[in-house]
Amino acid sequence: MSDAFEAHDGTGDSGLPPRIPLPRSSVEDGGQPLPEPADPPPVALELPHDVLKSLLGAWALAACSTAESLAVEVHLGDCGACADEARRLREAVGLLHQPESLDLDPGLRTRVLESCLDRRPARIPLPAWAAPYDAEAARLDALLQDIGDAEWHTPVRLRWFDGQAPTSRRTTVAGVIAHLLSVDGLVAVALGLDDPLGDAPAQGPAGRTEAFWQASHFPPTRAVRVPWREQSHQLVQTVSFTGGGAGRLGVSYGDFALPLHDAMLDRAFECWVHAEDIAEAVDYPYGPPAPRHLHRMIDLAARMLPAVLAERRRAGLAAPGQTPHLVPAGRPGRSLRLEIEGNGGGEWLIPLDSPGAVGSADHEVAHVALDDVEFCRLAAGHVPPEEAAAGQLGDRAAIRDVLFAAASLSRM
Amino acid sequence: MAKKDVPPRWDRKMQQRLARGEAAALGELYDRFASLVHGLAHRVLGDEHAADSITREVFTQVWEHPDAYDPRQGPLRSWVAALTHRLAVQRLRATETAALTAGDIGSAEAAQAAEELERKVRRASVAARADYIVHSMPTPLRAALELAYFQRRDYRQTAVDLGVTEDEARRRLRLGLQLLSTAHDAGTPPGYGGGA
Numbered sequence: 230m231s232d233a234f235e236a237h238d239g240t241g242d243s244g245l246p247p248r249i250p251l252p253r254s255s256v257e258d259g260g261q262p263l264p265e266p267a268d269p270p271p272v273a274l275e276l277p278h279d280v281l282k283s284l285l286g287a288w289a290l291a292a293c294s295t296a297e298s299l300a301v302e303v304h305l306g307d308c309g310a311c312a313d314e315a316r317r318l319r320e321a322v323g324l325l326h327q328p329e330s331l332d333l334d335p336g337l338r339t340r341v342l343e344s345c346l347d348r349r350p351a352r353i354p355l356p357a358w359a360a361p362y363d364a365e366a367a368r369l370d371a372l373l374q375d376i377g378d379a380e381w382h383t384p385v386r387l388r389w390f391d392g393q394a395p396t397s398r399r400t401t402v403a404g405v406i407a408h409l410l411s412v413d414g415l416v417a418v419a420l421g422l423d424d425p426l427g428d429a430p431a432q433g434p435a436g437r438t439e440a441f442w443q444a445s446h447f448p449p450t451r452a453v454r455v456p457w458r459e460q461s462h463q464l465v466q467t468v469s470f471t472g473g474g475a476g477r478l479g480v481s482y483g484d485f486a487l488p489l490h491d492a493m494l495d496r497a498f499e500c501w502v503h504a505e506d507i508a509e510a511v512d513y514p515y516g517p518p519a520p521r522h523l524h525r526m527i528d529l530a531a532r533m534l535p536a537v538l539a540e541r542r543r544a545g546l547a548a549p550g551q552t553p554h555l556v557p558a559g560r561p562g563r564s565l566r567l568e569i570e571g572n573g574g575g576e577w578l579i580p581l582d583s584p585g586a587v588g589s590a591d592h593e594v595a596h597v598a599l600d601d602v603e604f605c606r607l608a609a610g611h612v613p614p615e616e617a618a619a620g621q622l623g624d625r626a627a628i629r630d631v632l633f634a635a636a637s638l639s640r641m
Numbered sequence: 642m643a644k645k646d647v648p649p650r651w652d653r654k655m656q657q658r659l660a661r662g663e664a665a666a667l668g669e670l671y672d673r674f675a676s677l678v679h680g681l682a683h684r685v686l687g688d689e690h691a692a693d694s695i696t697r698e699v700f701t702q703v704w705e706h707p708d709a710y711d712p713r714q715g716p717l718r719s720w721v722a723a724l725t726h727r728l729a730v731q732r733l734r735a736t737e738t739a740a741l742t743a744g745d746i747g748s749a750e751a752a753q754a755a756e757e758l759e760r761k762v763r764r765a766s767v768a769a770r771a772d773y774i775v776h777s778m779p780t781p782l783r784a785a786l787e788l789a790y791f792q793r794r795d796y797r798q799t800a801v802d803l804g805v806t807e808d809e810a811r812r813r814l815r816l817g818l819q820l821l822s823t824a825h826d827a828g829t830p831p832g833y834g835g836g837a
């Protein structure tokens with residue numbers, strides 16, 4: 230064991246403090262300053278030949294103490310065999326670099342996959358409603374690959390609108406991924422896959438996230454990336470086999486449920502929103518989703534608005550409808566025209582008085598215009614409804630209710 | 642380097658899924674190997690655009706001909722790396738040769754340029770061999786190198802992290818580097834028949 234070695238160590242101290250490796254130029258260090266090397270001892274250690282030889286690998290990697298390095302270097306002047314090996318090992322260290330590109334253009338994935346599928350169409354294609362989730366998870370994963378160990382602990386504030394006011398919860402980059410893993414788990418459970426929470430009885434996005442965070446004594450680390458990514462790949466794989474019909478399978482969020490295809494859009498949206506939270510925290514650039522994916526996410530929000538309006542009205546948070554109970558399901562009702570500008574945009578007629586009513590241009594009472602990304606920030610609870618940069622025309626109460634309902638779509 | 646050990650089962654399964662024409666599998670393949678492929682191609686070609694284009698070629702080939710990979714011959718990762726290396730070196734030779742014949746240069750300069758090309762090809766082959774060696778060496782050696790080089794742990798910390806004696810940590814670092822140093826020895830990268 231190391232006893233023989235310790236006996237020859239000048240300090241004779243087995244409880245040595247961590248030694249600091251010498252700076253080496255072969256590593257791209259991202260400009261991080263290295264600690265000062267410890268002061269070299271006044272005399273070189275005297276170590277037997279076999280110990281010096283055994284140190285060559287550690288020496289080449291600058292992974293031994295200053296005193297040991299010095300002893301090895303003195304020895305190399307006297308011993309031809311060790312000098313040859315030392316040179317070879319130093320050269321080998323030069324080959325030890327990451328072959329991985331750290332800054333892959335995220336758009337390359339789409340281009341490569343499209344070109345592959347052009348040449349050989351998939352027999353089991355990705356459902357169109359799962360494509361945004363697939364793309365957003367890949368984009369977030371590429372961001373995670375780029376960030377360093379320490380950045381996983383960068384504080385991140387999750388923000389959302391609780392129905393009446395903006396609210397937030399403090400966590401870290403790793404905590405955000407744990408949050409995504411926990412909530413994506415709702416879809417996994419609906420598909421019959423393993424629940425990342427095991428059999429913890431937590432319900433709903435916030436409850437599950439808190440349960441996941443509390444299940445460990447230690448704050449989450451970058452180790453959470455692998456299970457999150459494995460689960461996201463599994464979700465994409467599994468929904469590809471469920472076919473069109475299973476898109477109606479319900480995913481329970483605790484106090485509400487979404488059909489599978491909408492849940493996958495919701496998870497894509499959340500993945501993007503939280504990727505932006507992370508990118509902002511670690512100061513990396515991050516763009517919006519592809520326009521066709523953004524459009525689907527906005528469409529989901531627009532379709533969810535009437536139910537949220539009704540719920541807010543029941544809770545006394547929105548003005549009562551002018552014609553309560555007078556719009557039977559399937560009939561046109563008072564509507565707000567939601568015009569979303571930008572590449573992911575479009576127009577939606579939001580029925581105001583009943584989730585069952587049909588939006589109708591003939592019954593349009595108000596018109597709101599917003600940029601696509603701004604609307605998503607509103608729906609994510611990142612922009613308070615009073616401050617959303619929206620062009621407005623018509624019934625002010627209806628506009629206010631719809632903007633507040635949009636912000637209320639957000640949750641932890 | 643060392644992400645985590647990919648079981649051969651994953652490789653076989655991936656091949657079956659690709660053969661079945663599963664788009665989700667193609668996406669997963671890309672997610673697992675794109676940065677490796679792009680990184681290797683970039684190292685050979687030194688050009689972002691060319692590396693993008695090799696990346697597209699590699700994934701198209703694997704997607705169109707998943708049966709070309711034989712799981713019994715080794716890990717999918719090595720096979721993809723070898724394919725990348727071959728296509729990138731092909732591209733390098735083609736572009737450099739085209740530049741040579743297009744340019745109006747003397748024979749001395751041409752000889753110099755040809756020599757430079759061979760040097761690049763050799764360097765790329767050494768790098769490809771090194772990558773192969775790192776990924777096929779025993780996990781304990783790779784883990785030790787990972788800690789000492791990428792995590793900048795000294796050998797005592799490495800020993801603690803790995804739960805081994807300091808002697809053993811020193812031995813692993815030395816042995817790992819000895820293996821890696823054979824990348825400089827002549828020969829073609831393993832995993833395919835002499836791509837360069």
